Amino acid sequence: MAVVGIVVGILFGKEAFGGFGRNFANPAIVGRAFVYICFPVPMTSRFVPAFGGFPGGFGHWSLTSLDRLPGELAASGLRAIEAVTQASPLYVGKYLGPEAAARAVSLGDLFSGRIGGLFEHQGAARILAAGSMGEGSAALILLAAVFLLWTKTANWRLMLSPFAGVGFATLLLRDVLGHSRWAPGAPDVPSLAFTLLGGATLYVIIFMVTDPVSAPKKRLAQYVYGFLIGFGIVFLRWRGVFVAAASFALLLGNLLAPLLDLGAGWWQRRRAPRELAADGA
16 A cells, blocks of 8 residues: 555656646645555554555455554454454544544643543443644644744745634634534534644644645645645545545645636736826825
């Protein structure tokens, strides 16, 4: 699965469109989204331990050949086929409910990255995993954001606007429409803190949205681009099938980036004569 994701990300996310500096979308997200869709069960809903020996994982596909969980998890007494893991706490919040998510992991643990272990739900023991590599500790991601902004490696407009989109979408769907009959199920939208700290929200905003190649170049387009991605993260997690909505929201933003640049250019040309007329008056 790792090899497939790397090949697809580099070949179809980058090289097919001209190589370095010409990719239409973030290559890492292209590879991750492809693997996520093609291998949904081992990526999100079953505990798949690392296979040892030769040829390792290439000789296995299902969990039926496993007897017990490896390492310290074997002390639980569960068989591997009975254990269920989540790619991130978002799965718990979406399919098991907010109360189960609160029992599985606290906001403090989400912030620090201490995510994992067993938790109980409806009398059954389940296993919680931190998620993809690098997205587990919100504290470290925020420190990385400070470094990227301090060194001017990342554009602050591309980093700030997604936060605004996430906040607005949460306020609209959860607090406004959630109390009306126009959006049934909107109260299930997670809180702003859980949305930001859980899953890949911060990781995508800090490291992926700020990719200068796939992002728009005009300032107005950058604000709209980031806002739409932030809004899409909340909306797609609520209405979508997959919980890893941040990847799909970013890909949609990548596809819209050239159109947003064109729209921002049209808006600037339209305003220019009015500004000149106002100066002349």
